[in-house]
Amino acid sequence: MALGSAIAALGMAEVAAAQGHVCLSEREVTSLVTYALPVVMDSTMKTCRPQLSPQGWFATQGPGLVQRYATRKTAAWPEARAALIKLGGNDDKLKSLVSTLSDEALQPFAEGMVSAVVTKGIKPGQCKAIERATRLLSPLPPENTAELVTFMLVLADKPQVRSAVGASKSSDLPICPAA
Template sequence: MRRLALLAATLLLPAQAMAQTPCLTTSEAEAITQVALPDVILETGRICTALPAGSIVRQTSGAFLAKYQAEADRAWPAAQGAIAKLSDPRVSLLLLQSEYARPLITAILAPQIVGRVQPSDCPTIDRIVTLLAPLPPRNVAGVVVAGLQHLKAEKARGKAVVADLPDLPVCAAGRR
């Protein structure tokens, strides 16, 4: 349990605190996103209680979430490697293979991401998720990562964007 706490602390370190932060390939970032998506969707549903009970974001089971969970299961091995790449060298891949690692990681990531959601955002989020629902979860993860990369680039150019974006350290083109 102590090692899992170390893993959690390492994952939460800001990028600036890690000397020469490694970066992720786009596919590695998408794998981490795929693993987090089922919990992000569930956590969003817990915040968006004003939405109708039949809203896609409020679902707690069913085909929609099962599809995301199955893809998260498939993406977990790639996400483990990506997380190990970002983690302190003392955190071994063996620790990440613990049965507790994935639930701990998603329990940390989902509230950090969804913690920015305000109840007034819920109708828009529900519409976006409804529009993306027919896509495979892998594509949705790609849209999320591409969107974050774009907003991060806009922020770096000094353009006004969402102030507190999740920092997924995706490598710049040519640096993998």
């Protein structure tokens, strides 16, 4: 899933996964998703613009949806920031570097990474389906969408689900097993 990869690309998920000691709770993942959703949606719309109708849903309704989701970013940031630092795992240098960055420095870096991963991950043939899925999800409140994306990321990490859909690996995020 592009969103999971985008969040993982915030710089440290691979480090944490390799160390095997750090995982994120569903609440932490939801905070990251809530923070990243507006960037993911905006990057997706820009990437897909050449493939879609200028009178289509993304062109006419997408910017409003991005704005609606962006209103949740500020509230999600403190926990999303803590999750990013947590993803530094046992690498004290990396944790120290990230924890000393101001919000003004860390947020654009994190958003740039998410945007780059989304842009790289979308194939032109996927744009119509992505636009349709976004349209179908758009009536949901932002918090419900973030929870639904988290649920799908957690579900995608289950071996029986990966097997059923023919996926060979789990998400890029180290998600803690549910208690």
